Amino acid sequence: MxxxxxxxxxxxxxxxxxxxxxxxxxxxxxxTPLMVYDVDQITGQVARFKKVFEENNVDYVVSYASKALAIKAIYQLLKPAGDHVHADVVSAGEMATAFQAGFPAARLTFHGNNKSKQELVMAVDHHVGMIVLDNFHEIDLLTAVLEERDATARVMLRITPGISAHTHQYTATGQVDSKFGFDLDSGQADQALQQVLANPRMDLCGVHAHIGSQIFELNGFEMAAAKLMAVVDHWRQDYCYLASIINVGGGFGIRYVSADHPLKPEEFVDAIVKTVKKEAARRHLPLPAIWIEPGRSIVGPxxxxxxxxxxxxxxxxxxxxxxxxxxxxxxxxxxxxxxxxxxxxxxxxxxxxxxxxxxxxxxxxxxxxxxxxxxxxxxxxxxxxxxxxxxxxxxxxxxxxxxxxxxxxxxxxxxxxxxxxxxxxxxxxxxxxxxxxxx
The missing domain is CATH 2.40.37.10 (Lyase, Ornithine Decarboxylase; Chain A, domain 1)
Known part of the structure; x- marks a missing residue:
């Protein structure tokens, strides 16, 4: 067999x-052709992600990466999983699909490197729970939208952590030369932090990074978690700002063929949590909530x-x-x-x-x-x-x-x-x- x-x-x-x-x-x-999904495989993997966080006694969110499969049925399947299960969206279409499915907007995170004003208006008007800011243009654009709508928004800053994971060049996102996020070494991330902190309409909740997709090694995620905690410590010491959330993204590899030997997705999460705990203790930081964004590892198999x-x-x-x-x-x-x-x-x-x-x-x-x-x-x-x-x-x-x-x-x-x-x-x-x- x-x-x-x-x-x-x-x-x-x-x-x-x-x-x-x-x-x-x-x-x-x-x-045919026909795509068939085993519901128990999907809900079982979500449950295993939740279990590893709860066994480690940390605050968390498992945010399903919609780009892996964005249809009404997947949001309806995930909705009963509770407040610790969110979904991230990257377009008006994904947002609209989640809304049509009745998925709570408060449990959505809006990503993307070139969000339009219309998309930001949609997110703000529907009270999407988190907007991840990817560049300075988006800070200005969201500022204008919030002022026009007389609204506020919870936001995160996406950084490029300078970590190149072992993955296909088209799916690597954490290296410095990437279209995503604010660069750390050049000071872009610090500049973005100061702009957002000075904006009374934005509630900065934390920091986000994503190093790539279909990753098999633990060390990339451990390095990313450690880098995010270093950023949290730096911002606390230099800007008196303490992030309450770190979002380490997703990218946990799955087995496609016999030559693939990935760890179980929840093992990646366990390593991330333990790294964050170690870094929090070493740096005398309160333990932040840990968010992940798995997509492939939930629906792929x-x-x-x-x-x-x-x-x-x-x-x-x-x-x-x-x-x-x-x-x-x-x-x-x-x-x-x-x-x-x-x-x-x-x-x-x-x-x-x-x-x-x-x-x-x-x-x-x-x-x-x-x-x-x-x-x-x-x-x-x-x-x-x-x-x-x-x-x-x-x-x-x-x-x-x-x-x-x-x-x-x-x-x-x-x-x-x-x-x-x-x-x-x-x-x-x-x-x-x-x-x-x-x-």
């Missing part, structure tokens, strides 16, 4: 099951994509191309930054591989290869394949390239399934088009 599958994921018929639901039945009922096999191309001496009915339109990560996934045969995920293939998408790009060197039984047109750990960034980065509709999303739990995002129709694809009338 694939190492990523549990015995419970193979049912009595020998088929792969997700949340107790047969994947062949899911494909038959909802068609809980998500699966079902595809139907179509054409096949055999080339003597080379791996054959097995094409499926999806591809870079529903998962651009392999083309964008060489992301890798494992795939199983839905009808018998324990069946031994008969060949290694290249799993190709249906889009008109040579780079539309979902996975290389995939071990599979001999497949034929109509067979269902299940790609594992596709829950993060697939749908949120999906496109209508080649005018293909985006797939449906189904949540499963205890043997039951529910459609939470409808499949786009051909009518949806042209709904915004206008007829040409110029002469």
């Amino acid at each position: 694939n190492a990523q599958l549990q015995p419970s994921q193979v049912n009595e018929a020998g088929h792969m099951a997700i949340g107790g639901v047969d994947t062949l039945k899911l494909a038959d009922q909802y068609h 809980a998500g699966y994509t079902l595809y139907t096999v179509g054409s096949r191309k055999d080339i003597p001496g080379l791996e054959p191309y097995v094409s499926v009915d999806g591809g870079m339109g529903d998962n651009i990560r392999p083309a964008l930054y060489q992301a890798k996934y494992e795939t199983v045969f839905a009808a018998d995920p324990t069946q031994k591989a008969a060949e290694h293939v290249r799993l190709a998408g249906k889009y008109c790009e040579s780079g539309d290869i979902l996975a290389d060197d995939v071990p599979l039984p001999k497949t034929k047109a109509g067979d269902i394949l299940v790609m594992l750990d596709t829950g993060a960034y697939g749908y949120t980065m999906a496109s209508n390239y080649n005018r293909n509709p985006r797939p449906a999303i189904v949540f499963v739990k205890n043997g039951h399934s529910q459609l939470v995002v409808k499949r786009e129709t051909l009518a949806d694809l042209v709904a915004l088009d206008q007829s040409y009338t110029l002469e």
